Amino acid sequence: MSRYFVVYKYGSVVFFNMGRRERDECLKLARSFTKTPIAVPCTDDYRVMVRPGMEGWAEFAADHVVLKRLDLNNISVIGTVLAQTVALEHHELKVDNMIEIFSGLNKTTEETGEMDISKARLFKLVAENNNTLTELVTRMRLLGRSDTAWQYSQYDKVWSGLRADFELEERFDHLDYKLNLIQTQSKFYLEILQNRKSDTLEWIIIVLISMEICVSLYDMYSKLG
Template identity: 35%
Template sequence: MGSRWRATASLLLNHTTTKALKFLSPNLPRPIYHSHPLTQTVCGFKFRSFSAIPSRVSVYSNEIESGSHDLDINYDLGPKEGEESGKIPVKAYFLCTSINLKSMQAENLSYVVPPTSRSTNYVVLKFFDFSSDISALGIREYISCRYMVVFQYGSAVLFNIEDPEVERYLEMVRRHTSGLLSEMRKDDYAIKEKPLLDEDMQGGLDYIVLKTLDTDSIRIIGSVLGQSIALDYFVSQVDGMVEEFAGINRAMEKTGTFSMDRKKLLQLVGKANSNLADVILKVGLFERSEIAWRDAKYAQIYEYLREEYEVTQRFGNLDFKLKFVEDFFRFLPKC
């Protein structure tokens, strides 16, 4: 009996100390610690520690080995075999026109997930949050993993991060940006995991169901959502240029003369051409992911999301509008 109460008192002291340390520590995401083979949880289901090899999301029920199991410390229970996880929120942002990945990795080295491909235009960061609650059954401890995929061309895709927490993660990105937008663009998506799914994946309304969620799945989903939200920005830029050229056409129709300053016209055409180059080269809209090339499972996710987000069709519309601008410029010397 005395041993049991001593174990209880020790756990309560540990809980109080943990809360105090959390209160005193800065309000920043915590790095992953690898001293113990912790099972990590994402929205109620658990991850093993990640390595360069994509690891499967699994559910484990662990007990802490000690002299007494009267008060076991349990990890947050995720979906059992055959159960379906809740939706994991995915948020894509386009913040700027360039992110210095080298300086960002150097500043956040303890968060960086080792790459599984040769691609150098993005970095994956992994964070975890630790909390514990006292209940009648003992102390339950929760380890929640969050992920952020950051792309050199200006997108950041956040996994398992709720709205109130988003800003502190985006601030980590902003410190390494150039060409910061006055108003960033955003899109929302979600993931569900269903271990007994007959196929590797299944589409849903604004979400995707995966039989297995691993690091490469996160990379693939992040790449398509990052490109899609960047494409939104470039389409809006081209729409603005088309509207401006349409105004010039209307003025020419009324007056029969072209009154726009030629320097400004050249700047507009240059902007149109650079937008097209950025979409193709920087965003890499037509560069198929190396991960998708080597595994049909990831290729299926990649193709599904590109079709779901109508990436090819939206680029076709952008290209058509840019051709309108180009044709207008070619017409001017003949006037």
């Protein structure tokens, strides 16, 4: 059976019928083209069985799919779904980490009444949150549809079946809810920072006015003296 090595622009790599040594060599090659390789990447295994004599085009089981033929179109469809599911897992872990950060921040704010996070750190979290949603929708095309599945009904069955098996739509909805939650909390703390800035400006204005009054009083005293 032929072997395939498929690389996706959002960082996922999918192997078909390749041994451990070959996979390691291909990963080494792929990492040479990345700026910041992930130290511990997310991985998943999925069996693809080929049965030329079967009546239908594809049959799905709990942990594998049986195909009538493994052609390049099936490689494209299966590879895309597998690439999306591991990339989605990576973003799920990132978002869960952001949730933990805000959970700790909320607890500290509740106990002390103070916001224990720097402006730069908060801005980075906001940017990371925005970039995550952009990555999911535009680069990964998680809500889109495979061109192959769009054109051919038999490949659409494979596409739809795999997406259902890996619960991509449900996982995206859950992740989108978390991203909106982070966005709401970020807005709250950004407003606090803005209010702090406004308070600082008000105090600066008060000090300047006080200094101007003092100077005026000094001038008046000097003239009277």
